[in-house]
Each structure stands twice: as structure tokens, then as C-alpha cells.
Amino acid sequence: MTDPVTVHVPLGERAYDILIGPDLLDRAGTILAERFPGRRFGIVTDTAVAKAQLPRLVAALDAAGLTHVTVTVPNGEASKSIDQLNKVVDGLLGARLERGDLVLALGGGVIGDLAGFAASVTRRGMDFVQIPTSLLAQVDSSVGGKTGINSPHGKNLIGAFHQPKLVLADLSALETLPPREFAAGYAEVVKYGLIDDEPFYFWLEENQPAIFAGDTALRGEMVARCCAAKTRFVLADEKETGVRALLNLGHTFGHALEKATGYSDRLLHGEGVAIGMVLAHGFSAKLGLAPSQDSGRIEAHLKRAGLPTRMSDISGTLPPTDVLMDAIAQDKKVVRGALTFILTRGIGQSFIERNVAPEAVRSFIEEQRSI
Numbered sequence: 001m002t003d004p005v006t007v008h009v010p011l012g013e014r015a016y017d018i019l020i021g022p023d024l025l026d027r028a029g030t031i032l033a034e035r036f037p038g039r040r041f042g043i044v045t046d047t048a049v050a051k052a053q054l055p056r057l058v059a060a061l062d063a064a065g066l067t068h069v070t071v072t073v074p075n076g077e078a079s080k081s082i083d084q085l086n087k088v089v090d091g092l093l094g095a096r097l098e099r100g101d102l103v104l105a106l107g108g109g110v111i112g113d114l115a116g117f118a119a120s121v122t123r124r125g126m127d128f129v130q131i132p133t134s135l136l137a138q139v140d141s142s143v144g145g146k147t148g149i150n151s152p153h154g155k156n157l158i159g160a161f162h163q164p165k166l167v168l169a170d171l172s173a174l175e176t177l178p179p180r181e182f183a184a185g186y187a188e189v190v191k192y193g194l195i196d197d198e199p200f201y202f203w204l205e206e207n208q209p210a211i212f213a214g215d216t217a218l219r220g221e222m223v224a225r226c227c228a229a230k231t232r233f234v235l236a237d238e239k240e241t242g243v244r245a246l247l248n249l250g251h252t253f254g255h256a257l258e259k260a261t262g263y264s265d266r267l268l269h270g271e272g273v274a275i276g277m278v279l280a281h282g283f284s285a286k287l288g289l290a291p292s293q294d295s296g297r298i299e300a301h302l303k304r305a306g307l308p309t310r311m312s313d314i315s316g317t318l319p320p321t322d323v324l325m326d327a328i329a330q331d332k333k334v335v336r337g338a339l340t341f342i343l344t345r346g347i348g349q350s351f352i353e354r355n356v357a358p359e360a361v362r363s364f365i366e367e368q369r370s371i
């Protein structure tokens, strides 16, 4: 057994630890019994994770003599709904869990967001632990306290800031994650390097093949560096009024493409971010802000990871540029005719630009969509 790496999130009375290691699910019983004595646990998970990882968690809780119930929802983004929220809250209340008991969110970002939000509203706020099992959840969504579900009006429009009491990122859980999901999470990893950490970006370029081949030590270092980065942004700006927006690098283009493909299997979120990051670098170069060779370099790296990098990599036809522009305008509020974008001066040098002319974006998309 190796000791987990700990990243501490020092948010005053809402402070918590992120533990990262290869066998944390098997040790969860001991860890939870020690940190939360006398509590009961409501596990929330999805059908795919229930098959792949739930038995490990249940065995560990049983071995430590902890009382627990499980609520399972279908896997997939559609579970971030009022209906599934209702089912989860009902399951927690039906099991007579008290306010002092804990919700365990076992799964990817969908489960983290849904279970975290359920915890925030059940009995006016239950504590919860994130046990992220997808790469995206381990490096991004499980840290920072954003929870919520989708509305017919848009994604993540119903939610709350609710910080977890602990995050257990088990690296062995990634072994059952579908490769396409792993690659999509990797796009968010690369994002941290591109935002403000050039050495991390170069480290990733060098180690990407070994990381994808399953090297646990490198994966652990990668997850820890991402959690430390996310923690820095959360501390600087817990409620996302300023610098936390840098985490949206590649996301304005990405969200527009996700919307254009109906949030379907045609394009996973991380895949949209991969294309979006290449576009953000290309657009910055076109505006004369960044070296023109960066986007090609980033593209080669993401391609090696099995990610799409161009709009033309998306299967099927994309809607007209006007429709993509509408999606961009909706994603980033238009202030007096100008758009806000995360632009860059080069790898590791991104910044928030609140004064981007929609016409410049439109002509850039026109020129990029066919290549």
C-alpha cells in the first residue's frame, strides 16, 4: 500500500482534503470511519459505475462495519434532471439518513454534480464526499463545490455551491473507464498547462504516451497537479466572479459545438474542449497575440491522445456559422456588442479578454470549419 498524495483545499471552515492514490476505494471504510465516526452513508452512483466500481466501495464499508444504502441512477448526462434529483433525495430520506449523515458521490461528473446538489438541499444541507471515478471528475468537477442539474433552459442552471468534506480520487478506478472518456478527461488536464503552467504542459507532452499506457505513478502526479491548479483558482475566486473564468479556456467554442451536436455521442464535453483549445490558440494567433506555431503543436499533442482537434473531425454536418455564433453569444453574455473570450499570448499565458468583436469570431469560424 502506498500513502495517498494529499492536496489540501484551505477554505476556512469549509476546508477539505483531496486524497489521490491507487487503492482508495478499498481503503474507504477505514478512511471514512476515522474521519466521520458514527455517521451513516448514502452512496449515489450510476448504473455503469455500479457495475465497475461499487462492489469495491461496498466491501470496504462492510469491512469497516459502516451502515450504508445505495441509490443508483442511469448513467449519462440525462440523469442531471429534476426527476433523478427527486429519486436521489427520496432514496436518502427513505433510508432515514439524518442531517449529520453523509452522501458519497461515486461516479463521474454527472454523479458528483447530481449527488452534491442532492446533498445541498436534503434536510437543508447534508455533508458529502466526492469519490470521482472518471478522469474529468478527478481533475476538475469533484473539486471546487459547484453542484447542480440541467434545466430545459440550459445546462447547470439549477444548482448550488456546496463544498465536499473530502475527495477520494482512486487511480485504479480509471482502469475501467472507457478509453474515449479517459481521452476526454485528458483534454481538461492539458487545459491546466495551457492556462498558466507551461512546465506542466511540456511535462504532459513528454509523458502522454506513458500516462495513456496506464502508468499509475505518472497518473497520480498528473491528477495531483491538476487538483492543485483547480484549488488555486477556487481559492482565488470561489464563486467564479473573476480569474476562475480562465478555467473556461477552450470552452466557449467547445460549448457551441456541444450545443450544435445536441449534447450527443457525436462530441463528448472534453472533445469539444480539445477542439476549442486549438481554436482559442488559432484565434489568438490570428489576432496577432500568440505565436502561430502553438496551435499546431497543441493539435499534435491532443491528436496523439486520440482527441478530435478540428471542427471537421466531428461526424455529420455542423449547423451554419450563424447558429454557432448564436450559441457563442448565449454562452458568453454579450456586453455592448462585444464578446468575452479566454485568449492567450502563448502556451501557459492565457487571459480574459472582454472586448472581442463578434465579426472577428465569425470570420475565424468560417475559415476554420472546412479545414
Ligand SMILES: NC(=O)c1ccc[n+]([C@@H]2O[C@H](COP(=O)([O-])OP(=O)(O)OC[C@H]3O[C@@H](n4cnc5c(N)ncnc54)[C@H](O)[C@@H]3O)[C@@H](O)[C@H]2O)c1
Pocket (backbone or CB within 6 Å): 046, 047, 048, 049, 052, 053, 075, 076, 077, 080, 107, 108, 109, 110, 111, 113, 133, 134, 135, 136, 137, 140, 141, 142, 143, 144, 145, 146, 147, 156, 173, 174, 175, 176, 177, 178, 181, 269
Ligand atoms: N461541478 C463542476 O465544477 C464541473 C466541472 C466540469 C464538468 N462538470 C460536469 O461533469 C459532467 C461530465 O462528467 P464526466 O465526463 O465524468 O461524465 P459522466 O459522469 O457521465 O461519466 C462518463 C461516463 O463514464 C462512466 N464512468 C465513470 N467512471 C467510470 C469508471 N471508473 N468505470 C466505468 N465507467 C465509468 C459513466 O457511467 C458515464 O457513462 C457534466 O455534467 C459536466 O457538466 C462539472
Ligand SMILES: [Zn+2]
Pocket (backbone or CB within 6 Å): 188, 251, 269, 273
Ligand atoms: Zn470542461
